[in-house]
Amino acid sequence: MRTFALGAVALALAIAPRPAHAFCGFYVSGSGEKLFNEATEVVLMRDGTRTVLSMQNDYKGPLEDFAMVVPVPVVLHEKDVKTLPKDVFDHTDGLGTPRLVEYWEQDPCPRPMPPREYAKSAKYEDVALAEDRAMPAPPPAVKIEAKFTVGEYNILILSATDSSGLERWLTANHYKIPPGAEPLLRPYVEGGSKFFVAKVDPKKVAMGADGHAALSPLRFHYDSDDFSLPIRLGMANSSGKQDLIVNIISADRRFEVANYKNVFIPTNFDVKDSAKTRFAEFYAALFDRTVEQNPGAVVTEYAWTAVPNYHCDPCTNADISNPDLMTLGGDLVGGQIAAGNFVLTRLHARYGAGDMKDDLRFKEAQPVTGGREMWNDGKLEHGAVPSAQNYFQARYAIRHPWTGPIACKSPRRGIWGGPPDGGQQIIAAQKLAFAPRGKLALASVITKPIPEIGVKPWSPPTFRPPMGGKK
DSSP, X not given: OOOOOOOBOOSXXXXXXXXXXXXXXXXXXSSOSOOEEEEEEEEEXXXXXXXXXXXXXXXXXXXXXXXXXXXXXXXXXXXXXXXXXXXXXXXXXXXXXXXXXXXXXXXXXXXXXXXXXXXXXXXXXXXXXXXXXXXXXXXXXXXXXXXXXXXXXXXXXXXXXXXXXXXXXXXXXXXXXXXXXXXXXXXHHHTTOXXXXXXXXXXXXXXXXXSEXXXXXXXXXXXXXOOEEOOGGGGSSOOSOEEEEEEXXXXXXXXXXXXXXXXXXXXXXXXXXXXXXXXXXHXXXXXXXXXXXXXXXXXXXXXXXXXXXXXXSSOOSOOOOHHHHIIIIIHHHOHHXXXXXXXXXXXXXXXXXXXXXXOEEEEEEOXXXXXXXXXXXXXXXXXXXXXXXXXXXXXXEEEEOOOSOOOSSSXXXXXXXXXXXXXXXXXXXXOGGGSOOSSSOGGGTBSSOBGGGTBOOOOOOOOOOOTTXXX
């Protein structure tokens, strides 16, 4: 079976370099104006040889003659494509996003209470966080395999015998290909890929006051032995770094990349209280340092086995429901996923125009654990450890030691739980690709060394008066 191709680019990025989620395909337009893609969420559901791909694009630019081009392995038909509600992506991102949790040391001299009541008191809280029209006859090198409308998208499925023919077809239909795209298209054309071209009908799209178009997310599915996510199209116009976050949902296994280095994000260490208001900045600094120490690596941020009524520990304020799973492809794959049993893997890559030479190709990986409030001989679980089940997450903690009276002979220290008042505070940790960068020193907010990336905590030097004093 042919390899699926998913490029990642906008026709033009913002003039000033800025982080942007990679886009699934590329935008083309006949208006000659700049098109901006600022964020894309990708969810892949994989079962056997079936892949269900869902993507949400945050688009800013003119809608006239806008189109989205995505290589696909087979001819798609109307029944294979549908639009989705946007909140399903918020739930997926919220489940796998890095977490900041906050603990308070419990009274070292607690009054006796039944086990059930004590368990209840020891809970901790999460702080994570164009109108369709007749087109000119295509050149002989391009064939329209299918044509249909879904939501605001007028969709064509094209096949091409050479990449220059595809470029001529788009040009003949008043679309401008990003400079440098033709050689990037070539391997997909030569590999027999089809091309999903989704035009937007401006009459069906609402524009926000900030110039962003409220485009509906798209979902389509296909069968292929290969499981990959092409990113080479994303190099066409990259003016800076792009972030690509891939969420993979499978019934019983996690995934990693087969053709790049894999690395786990450092996890499960304490941070200072100042990280609470700058968590996104903190995590961006941690991620950037991890990639700096592991050039070209794809970072695993989350791999968790979810069953009904237990999806995460701790959970953020967003979570995947069974209806979400059906929306993302459970209605097609059925089985364990439809019943609410699944493993969510979150992979994160950050790259520039010359950093990635090949598409992301996925392989099954052994289960791991890490990032939980699990203590052994006074030491907290550290890093990613092989296990029988997947329970790994990017999790960081702020701890508040007990400051009250200690009125017993044998106090028990280091028992961590929720706030004394039982309240709850949630800080969103999503959209991390847009976090400010270069303004927070990682060493200034950690409390212990992070040996895997060579960072030690730093504190301002203590002022010392000059020796000798006044004469």
